[in-house]
Amino acid sequence: MAEFNKITDNKKDIDRSNPLSSEDFFPYSTYRPEQKETIDKLAVSIKKRSISLLIAPNGTGKTPINLSSVLPEAINKDRRIIYVARTHTQCERVIDELILINNIKFSNSKRKISGIALRGRGEMCLNPTVNKLKPKEQMDRCSKLKKNGNCQYHSNMYIKEDSTAKFDLRQFQNQCVKAPELLDFCKRKKFCPYLFSKELIKDTDVIVCNYIWIFHPFIRSSLLFTSMVSIEDSIIIIDECHNLINIANELNSYSLSEKTIKDALTQLKKVSDQESKFYDEDICKKIQDIKALDRIRVTSSMIYEAKKQYELKENSAAATFPIAFRLDK
DSSP states (O other): OOOEEEEOGGGGSSSTTSSOOOGOOOOOOOOOOHHHHHHHHHHHHTTTTTTOOOOTTTTHHHHHHHHHHHHHHHHHOOOOOOEEEESSSHHHHHHHHHHHHHHSSTTTOOOOEEEEEEETTTTTTTTOOOSOOOOHHHHHHHHEEEEEOHHHHHTTTHHHHSSOEEEEGGGGOOEEOHHHHHHHHHHHTTTHHHHHHHHHGGGOOOEEEHHHHHHSSHHHHHSSSTTTEEEEESSEEEEEEEGHHHHHHTTTTTOHHHHHHHHHHHHHHHHHOOSOOOHHHHHHHHOOGGGGSTEOOOOOOHHEEEEEEEEOOTTTTBBOOOOOOOOOO
16 A cells, blocks of 8 residues: 555543533534533533433524534544534535634644544545446446556555555645545546545544445445444434434335346346256356345346336336345345
């Protein structure tokens, strides 16, 4: 990996003899009704490592309530905050609040709160042959390009040890970085934003991301958070958690696009022309676009049944089929 000028560890700037409180992180001169009481109750819950549910109407100021109640525990105890929001706008709003806290409460301090807003892997890709594809196709194309050394953004992250080129992360020290800012920086330097983010989050106090980073098992275990962030020891804030039911349904639902069905039928025809008899295992090896999970076996009869039951319209982007999947135990 390339040589980095690391971010200086600023945890030593914390005065452990004088622990920070929620008031040190509330950036406004006055509290709205019940804000202070809510912050104090949440702060007690955080110290006990309990689960809290905050229900409040719009205009309550939930973002400053959340941050000022959890930041003292996070900074005093060296714990990380993962702030999960539904939309990019909501993620950027958290970063704006952190910037305000730094400007108002820590303007004269060496120790500021650092934060970064992440986006999906596809949205963090600068390679034009990848970022216009669908998510599944993006991952496949990205893997092939990296394997063959055909992505300059990825290759630039792995320079020779004797090279004079270095990444300077120090400009991000004590900074709150929005996703567009990170993308602009990497575009100028021709770095991979995804890999660059992996370096940044190692020393970041607050990671802001959407639901999929936490609730999708593969992404949570295999991507940015791998060996970088301890989920168990982090403080997780879920904004608008009433959306979790829909998110859970989406993450556990699978759709087949028209292109996938047509490609599968083409592959099946090739197999049937070559072999008079074939088995599920053989089909699964041929149907590359439908092996979203290693354990799924899709039979040819299911594919043909889907074709008979549903008309494939020329301009349809995708269609969801009630195909039964058999899972190997």
